[in-house]
Every structure is written in structure tokens, then in C-alpha cells.
Amino acid sequence: MTQDEVDVDAVIRARIRGLRQAKGWSLDALAARCHLSPSTLSRIETGSRRISIDQLVPIARALDTTLDQLVEPVEDTDVVIRPQHDRVHGATTWLLSRDEGPHGLTVAKMRITRRTRPKQLRVHPGHDWFTVLSGTVRLYLGERVILVRAGQAAQFSTMAPHAIVAHDGPAECLTILDHEGQRVHLNAVDLTPEESSPPR
Template structure:
């Protein structure tokens, strides 16, 4: 089991992070320094009998010495189509930051200015984007970015007759507003 191969090196890393020598930890855990050395180097099989006193002294759980379960890092969420927008999720649904690639259709006037709690950050991938923000009416081109407080009335649309693609990052309320509307 490859998981067990990582126990020794992880044990050593925790010990060293505490600034302890082999002798320090071995003495506190009631075992010989050579046993601990063999355990850390993988020359001795890890067992609960050996690990429990070590983890107690280090203030960690046995689970902390095992590798995290490898999860598939790919994001496989369906594209959302709403009000002419194509919204492709770029982060898992439970991610701390909501990240989307949004395509705004060309030739469509922006809706009325809206507000919601939070901040939004966006980056223009292609096309030209119109950002109405309070009294400002801005056009952003490819490679330009903007960050703003979403409590300021705002509306976003493609500028001109062509679509605009952006990467947009916002909080949970912003994600709900963009993916579900205000209903």
C-alpha cells in the first residue's frame, strides 16, 4: 500500500517542524531512537502500537500521517444558459470562490442596473465588454480586468455587435445572481 510509504516521511516532517530531534521524540513516546529512525526511513513497518504514542506526543492524529484522498481535480458541471448568456462553471460547486467563464451575446443591451452584496472581479478574454457601474459607462477590451463592489448599481453586456467572453469571480450571492437571476 503506497499510502503507508508516506507515513515515515510525514512523521519526520512533523517532528522536524517542532524542532525535535529523534532522541527528543523517541524519549517522549517511550521508544528507542533507532526504532523511530527506522520508522521514519521506511525500514520498519508502521503499526498502531508505534504510531499512537508518537502522534499523541506530536499533537496530531494518525490520519494526519496518511495522504489525502486523491480526488479528481477536473470540474464537471453543466453549462448554464440564461437570458442569452452562456455561463460555464470553472470551479467545483462547493468552492470558496465562484469562478465562471461567461459569454455575453453581441447586440444585446444590458438590463437595468442591479446590486447585491459582495465583490466581483472580471477579466476579458475576447471581445469588448460594457460595464455600467454607478455613473460610469466603461468599455473593457481583451486583456483588461475590473474589480468592483457589487453594492454599486451595475450592469454588464457585450459592447458592439460581437460576443464578449470573460472570466468572472464573485461571492456566493453574485454567483446566485448570475446563474439563477433575481427570481
């Protein structure tokens, strides 16, 4: 067995024990649910017995998880969410979904500092949705100007010319973007500090 296999083996054992304890189950309780003897399960958790696939499947099912989740590798790079600064559009974004979710949706937190209406409003296929966590944002939607305050949410067709800016100070939003929205809103980023513009 290679060192990598040993490390993965240890992670799997720790996950089984952690999930069992999180449910408040004893070894006997889990063993009864996955049709293994308590002694076999104990040896699996402690590392004194090799783990086989035919044992992992019923264990995963009993713990309300999947085999894939039980054996997926752990990468340190997945832990830290690094902000993306977009100085041009006055926003800092934290991508909260590692991969595109169902139907190609991406979840992101945005801190908006720009307070002036952009010269050109954006248009693209799809829909945008956001909720304001703090502050107030000014949503330009065609000819309309809509204030969306903390605790409120907005959803709109992005075929209407649109832009989102801070109203009277920095604002933070949680947003869900489809694939086209992600491409349009999150693709122009740099790592230089952003500067807030004076209100218009």
C-alpha cells in the same frame, strides 16, 4: 483492518513519500526534522509499520502540511470541474473553488457570449471583482458603459445596477464573487447549449 482503512493508509504513506521527494529530502533529512529514526520512517513509507497519530503529527509539521491535509480522503468527483451553462444570461461558468473560501468568497471562470444589454440590470449587496483573460467585456454600471479588455480588471459595488456582456465576441473572465454575488449570478443554470446574440 478494513479495506477502506488499508486504502487510506496507502494514500497517507504515498503522500508522505511524495511530499518528502518534492522537497528533495532523503529519509535521513526528514527523519531528523520529525525526530524519528530513518528506519522507522522507511517502514512507515513502505507499509511495513503501522502509522500512529503521534508519528503523523511531527511528520506533517516537518513537511509543512497539516494532519487534516495528510489524511483527507480522495474523491474522484473532486477532479473534474463541470461547466454550468446559463443560456438565459449567455454565460458558461466553471467553479474553481470547491467550497466557499475565506469570508464566503467563490472563484469562478466565466465564458461570456451574450452581447446585448439585458433589459434589467441587477442590484445586490456586496462587491464583484473580475479580470478579463481573453476578449473584451462591456460592463454596464449604472449609467456608465465601461470596456474592460484582456489583462485588465474591474472591481465595483454591486449596489449599482450592473451587467457584464461580451463586447465584440466571446470573452473569458476570472471572477471572485461574495455569497450574494454567487447566488445572483450563478443560480440560474441549465445544461442546454448556449447561443450568442447579435451585438446591439
